[in-house]
Amino acid sequence: MSIVYSKIPEVLQIEPQVFADDRGFFFEAYNYQKFSIETGIVTNFVQDNHSCSKQNVLRGLHYQIQQPQGKLIRAVVGTIFDVAVDIRKSSPTFGKCVGFELSAKNKRLLWIPPGFAHGFLVLSEIAEVLYKTTDYYAPQSDRTILWNDPDLAIDWPLTTPPILSAKDQAGKPLKAAEIFD
Template identity: 75%
Template sequence: MKVVNTEISDVLLIEPQVFGDARGFFFESYNERSFADKMGVTAHLVQDNHSRSSQNVLRGLHYQIQQPQGKLVRSVVGEIFDVAVDIRESSPTFGQWVGYLLSAENKRQLWIPAGFAHGFLVVSEVAEVLYKTTDYYAPQHERCILWNDPDLAIAWPLEATPILSAKDQAGKSFKTAEVFP
């Protein structure tokens, strides 16, 4: 696997080594030892999540203020624009974001450690996203920052009005959101 540093040092883009032939392909999507050795990440992943969404669905920006979750995100069908926002007040990159196209074709994954808000936009006709987390889902601790907050100014590759859940429409502004110390 190739690990690509992003503009936010704790968020890592992972490009797996893919072995392909006439039968198809194989790659190792997660190996705890490789994560520790190549990335210095010793997180224990406890939950797998799988979502399916239509084009222009935007999910996020989500995080848990208690039981924060690190996430290993990939698209297994279609393509998404995946975003991580640093919401650790003591971080030199507080309030900054990174975004990458993850697709079934490029097989890239994004490692987003705890302390970040996460969201994605479906840019293909449909997308299925798998992500592993470092802690369990705790709805009582879930928070949401507005996807279009002007202080974050995320450059979503929108071609139409995004389709949002009621929860995402009611997200807080970055300035009023609970953040990590």
């Protein structure tokens, strides 16, 4: 695997070693030993999530105020633009965001540690996204930051208005959000 560091050092893009031939391909999407040694991140994943969304669906920016989740994300069908926002007040990169294209074709994974809001936009006709989390889903502590908060100025690659859930439409700007100290 190779690791691409982002402008937020804790957010990592991981490129697995893919073995391809005329039959197809094989790669290890996750290997605890390699992940922990090569990234320096020692964590236990406790939950796997799988979502399917159609083109222009924007999910996020989600986080949990208690039981914050680290996430290891990959697209297994289609293409997404995946975003992480640092919402740790004490962090030197507080309020900064990074975005990456993840696709079934490029097979890249994204590590987003606890303390970040996460969201993605579906660029392909459909996308299926798998992600491992370091803590369990806690609906009572689930929060949403407004996807188009002007202070974040996320450069979403939109060609039409996004399709949003009621929860995502009601997100709060970062300035008004309940976040980590």
